[in-house]
């Protein structure tokens with residue numbers, strides 16, 4: 099039986115997930131609770147929306163769900179804009195049937211009005227938003243909360259097991275795994291979501307000073323009209339919860355039983371879930387994915403997949419929440435600094451500029467293939483992502499340059515980029531979550547991965563052939 103919204107289970111979960119961002123009280127006479135949707139782009143299994151609804155029911159007011167898209171986020175481009183906008187159209191279509199009032203505002207140019215949320219918040223009793231350590235969300239929330247006259251709370255919906263349970267930075271998957279798995283079955287309990295008791299009257303809806311986006315017409319034409327980087331084209335992956343659920347169902351029936359062996363082959367594009375873009379934008383919840391996997395093959399057979407979806411994904415979240423230096427070499431352990439110091443002056447086999455890397459113009463066809471996959475689709479197969487990141491470590495004048503290039507390429511081109519897993523994955527290439535290995539030039543004691551050896555481990559030629567043409 100799913101837990102009702104008013105249950106102890108939900109109250110306990112929320113007490114772990116809710117964080118006050120300012121010290122203001124609720125505004126007396128506030129007409130609604132505002133849920134400002136920033137990183138969890140869904141109505142289902144959304145802990146921030148659940149909190150907004152509970153608070154609204156307590157106060158006897160309705161909830162307004164607001165989402166905005168600005169041209170100002172880092173690397174704003176057609177790929178990210180199109181993925182968000184198509185999902186927003188689906189949200190707008192679904193909102194009424196689920197009992198929600200949802201508005202979306204597209205700010206096309208930097209000079210356009212940028213204070214819609216502030217104007218709406220001025221009439222709210224309190225503002226609830228998503229708690230997310232990357233993609234600029236935490237910084238935007240802090241700026242907003244400092245000028246908002248009422249209470250602002252941020253709610254974490256990214257993890258299955260509330261991230262607040264792990265107060266310190268974890269060293270490795272092996273330290274987090276037993277803790278997170280100990281809570282998993284409990285945290286996966288289903289909740290019976292319900293709409294707010296009070297509904298938004300047409301008078302209130304009409305009186306809000308908001309230029310709501312009209313989803314009729316060609317969304318890509320709308321994207322083209324925005325003042326953003328048009329050199330990064332939309333990815334072929336369809337956006338939205340329906341597409342995510344369809345992909346999840348196919349994966350669970352066709353690939354999950356052999357996940358452990360199939361996910362190691364980059365030529366087998368269907369061997370893993372390919373859900374990371376949907377998970378990154380919160381279009382589907384990790385809990386829904388985990389439940390579907392367990393229902394399909396049982397908890398024991400789903401274990402290798404759950405290890406990635408839960409342990410590694412939540413390790414990355416823990417890293418970005420607990421280590422403010424997650425985008426710099428400063429986040430790496432002491433042994434990595436020591437070995438980098440010892441090998442800083444080693445001769446590099448080749449030095450590539452950021453531009454050469456971005457154009458997939460290295461001397462290594464396999465690396466270029468991975469970069470082309472990224473340019474064309476917005477993702478790289480997991481195994482090739484490791485070779486992609488590790489190789490760059492050896493191709494720049496300094497380790498800091500390598501890290502900066504990888505973050506730039508991934509943030510700009512990856513559909514699942516700017517996620518905690520992005521920085522966790524990239525920093526893993528530099529030794530994060532790992533241990534020292536045998537000493538080698540340039541690598542020092544960081545685990546090495548050689549493109550030449552990849553041909554012996556899997557059918558690298560097939561992967562290379564697949565991504566051989568221009569991106």
Ligand SMILES: Cc1cc2nc3c(=O)[nH]c(=O)nc-3n(C[C@H](O)[C@H](O)[C@H](O)COP(=O)(O)OP(=O)(O)OC[C@H]3O[C@@H](n4cnc5c(N)ncnc54)[C@H](O)[C@@H]3O)c2cc1C
Pocket residue numbers: 361370371372373374375377378406407408410411412414478479480481483484486487488508512514515516517519520521522523524526527
């Ligand atoms: C250099 C580098 C960069 C990376 N950049 C990103 C990124 O930008 N965004 C991103 O989501 N992941 C990133 N990863 C982690 C991993 O490669 C991807 O999550 C995975 O390849 C996504 O494919 P999938 O959805 O088919 O994964 P599946 O194998 O089906 O796994 C299911 C889910 O588990 C999570 N997951 C899987 N592997 C990892 C991992 N190693 N660390 C953290 N979470 C994981 C993802 O959310 C994934 O969708 C990166 C890894 C490396 C080495």
